[in-house]
Amino acid sequence: MTDVLIFAPAPLLTVTLEGDHPGGDLHVHSGGQGVWQARMLRTLGRTVAIVGSFTGESGRVVQHLLGDEGIEVHPVVRTGRGPAYVHDRRTGQRTVVAELAGDPLSRHDLDELYAAVLREAMAARIVILSGPADEGILPDDVYRRLAADLRAEGVPVVVDLAGARLEAALAGGVTLAKVSDAELREAREIRGDSVDEVVAAGRRLRDAGARSVVITRAGEPLVLIDGEHARLVHVPRMQEVDPNGAGDSLLAAVVSALAEDQPLLEAIALGAAAGALNVTRHGLGTGDPEAIHRLRARVTIEEVGDDDVQVVTPRPARGARGGGRPMSTVLITNDDGIDSAGLHALAAVAIDEGLEVVVAAPASEASGSSASIIGADHDGHVHMSRREIAGLDVPCYAVRAAPALIALIAAHGAFGDVPDAVLSGINRGANIGHAVLHSGTVGAALTGGSSGGRGLAVSLDVGMHPVAHEWAAAAALARGILRPLLAAAPGTVLNLNVPNRADAAGLRPEPATLAPFGIVQTTAAEAGEGGVRLTVADLEGEHDERSDAWLLATGRATLTAITAVGETALPDGLSRS
Structure with a gap:
């Protein structure tokens, strides 16, 4: 799946004269709003595809240049004159030598572009609708139609438009709209530059069809409208070299974060940092990913009219890929014990995702411990020792306690920073149905959720006599859940079960209900004065085809949102009227 698809109706060929020596240097690049956004997205490690028209000789050159930058291109190729410009920047200022608008798109060209956007959007996490440099390239109503059709398919749509094009896109409905106060x-829409006036304009845009609105203000704090909230986003001002492309870098960085299911405020902070740093460079849509993430730590966000400032200060991510990701702290635990290969596999993917990881697991097996807090001595002391685990360059502890107690003391800072989530597993055996009540793996995840964080229980359905344990398959599916889990509300707890097959790594977890119990159930085989002998028996009868037990038995991976203890209504006769 592509992270971001960009509709760029008519990418430009850009020719720029640079340098202060006689003659200077000649730089030839692909350009235009969508291209500059794609360039920043690639800088931040996202996969990007562009749907656009490529016209004549200049179009062939642009298409080739985009491919050289690692940008996937879905072209509509046509004859005629393509858009281009020649700029002279040898004096330090950008001087226009020539600008060519290019030929308008024909009805046939538009039909091909439209179909290509809809086709490729089905394989993208998020879509950006960008505009061409010239007003006459395509009708404004194309943006309304695209926004409406993509929204109907459940694809998030972000637009960076102005005037009639913005109005058209809002009529179709968009996830996020970005516009400048100058536009x-x-x-x-506004006359002056007061915050109140800009906020009022942003709310009108929200009411016209945008879930959220970002308004840039040329060096001043940008305005964010998100639902009923109005916020100012402050970022340190940089010494300006070239302001062109700052808004494109800002939007691209926001979309980069949203494509990873990061919260909107985190995404806006990253975008503000990328836009601020873009003005310090000559290249449009370029930047240093490490500098962007470091500057993001200095972005502050405040409610308009509120004296309390919310500071967004994500820490540099350890081992982060693709320019870094927001830092979150996670506890890795299980009920199979510290030496379990499943525990090590789950920790490895969390580390690879750039999370701050602490491993703390029972010193010996604690299966079936549910949410027990057994482990503390009579004086309240919990014994633990540091362990070295091959391939895991993070703190690791063997704890003489049940996994739920480990999660509980982690929530009180026993291992350093309080974890944002407890990742429990990978368990050797499925945890399905209402039998999860007894699982130590699930008990730890539920404790994480009830302690103000989030929880994920991961289990591999190995059966009674497995030939192999496909830990990597379960870890791969868990990886895809980490970012949405961390972006979810505190208290969220998920239960993931994965078939014990190598090709299960390619499955998409299916939402599932909890079966009444499980595939098997413990029963009393014999009862006497001296005790009871227990046995495990298959459950008879039909299974609910929506349940985790049935889906897992038929080879599917399952995902269920579960809750810890909660209250319900008293029986009749015990409640007061």
């Missing part, structure tokens, strides 16, 4: 002023 609002030109559209007569």
Whole structure:
């Protein structure tokens, strides 16, 4: 799946004269709003595809240049004149030598572009609708139609448009709209530059069809409208070299974060940092990913009209890939014990995702311990010792306690920072149905959720006599859940079960209900004065085809959101009227 698809109706060929020596240097690049956004997305490690028209000789050159940058291209190739410009920047200022608008798109060209966007959007996490440099390239109503059709398919849509194009896109409905105060002023949406006036304009755009609105303000704190919230986003001002492309870098960085299911405020902070740093460079849509993530730690966000400032300060991510990801702390535990290969596999993917990881697991097996807090001595002391685990360059502890107690003391800072989530597993055996009540793996995840964090229980359905344990398959599916879990509300707890097959890594976990118990159930085989002998028996009868037990038995991976203890209504006769 592609992270981001960009609709760029007519990418440009850009030719720029640079340098202060006689003659200077000639730089030839692909350009235009969508291309500059794609370039920043690639800088931040995202996979990007562009759908656009490529016209004549210049179009062939642009298509080739995009491929050289690692940007996937879905072209509509046509004859005629393509858009281009020649700029002279040898004096330090950008001087226009020539600008060519290019030929308008024909009805046939538009039909091909439209179909290509809809086709490729089905394989993208998020879509950006960008505009061409010239107003006459395509009708404004194309943006309304695209926004409406993509929204109907459940694809998030982000737009960076102005004027009639923005109005059209809002009529279709968008996830996020970005516009500048200068563009609002030109559209007569605002007259001055007061925060109150800009906020009011942003709320009108929200009401017109945008879930959230970002308004940039040329060096001043940008305005974010998100639902009923209005916020100012502050970022340190940089010495300006070239302001062009700052808004494109900002939007691209926001989308980069949203494509990873990061919260909106985190995404806006990253975008503000990328836009601020872009003005310090000559290249449009370029940046240093490490500098962007470090500057993001200095971004502050405050409610308009509120004296309390919310500071967004994500820490540099250890081992982060693709320019870094937001740091979150996770506890890795299980009920199979510290030496379990499943525990090590789950820790490895969390580390690889750039999370701050602490491993703390029972010193010996604690299966079936549910949410027990057994482990503390009579004086309240919990014994633990540091362990070295091959391939895991993170703190690891063997703890003489049940996994739920480990999760509980982690929530009180026993291992350093309080974890944002407890990742429990990978368990040797499925945890399905209402039998999860007895699982130590699930008990630890539930304790994480009830302690103000989040929880994920991961189990591999190995059966009674497994030939092999496909830990990597279960770890791969867990990896895809980590970011959405961390972006979810505190208290969220998920239960993932994976078939014990190598090709299970390619499965998509299916939402499942909890079966009444499980595939098997413990029963009393014999009862006498001296005790009871227990045995495990298959459950008879039909299974609910929506349940985790049935889906797992038929080879599917399952995902269920579960809750810890909660209250319900008293029986009749015991409640007061």
